[in-house]
Amino acid sequence: MIIDPTNPNQNKTQTGTPQVDLSKTTELACECENDMFMPVMKFRKTSAITSPTGKAGIIPFECYVCTACGSVPDELDIPKIL
Numbered sequence: 001m002i003i004d005p006t007n008p009n010q011n012k013t014q015t016g017t018p019q020v021d022l023s024k025t026t027e028l029a030c031e032c033e034n035d036m037f038m039p040v041m042k043f044r045k046t047s048a049i050t051s052p053t054g055k056a057g058i059i060p061f062e063c064y065v066c067t068a069c070g071s072v073p074d075e076l077d078i079p080k081i082l
């Protein structure tokens with residue numbers, strides 16, 4: 001494939017997500033200043049009253065923990081994103 005730098009439509013990944021100019025983004029780092037994270041699973045328990053299915057259960061969430069200190073930054077804590 002030939003990349004035409006004047007055609008912005010070619011500046012996309014196969015999923016159609018536009019590529020972001022990383023120089024215009026801000027880095028998300030942990031309180032410990034580490035900026036690498038790994039995915040982990042968290043689980044929320046629901047009661048029958050709050051569950052959309054009407055049954056008590058456990059809902060899994062993926063979130064990201066700091067690879068250095070293991071904490072989850074507020075911005076990556078799933079219940080706050082929802």
Ligand SMILES: [Zn+2]
Nearest residue numbers: 030032066069
């Ligand atoms: Zn950390």
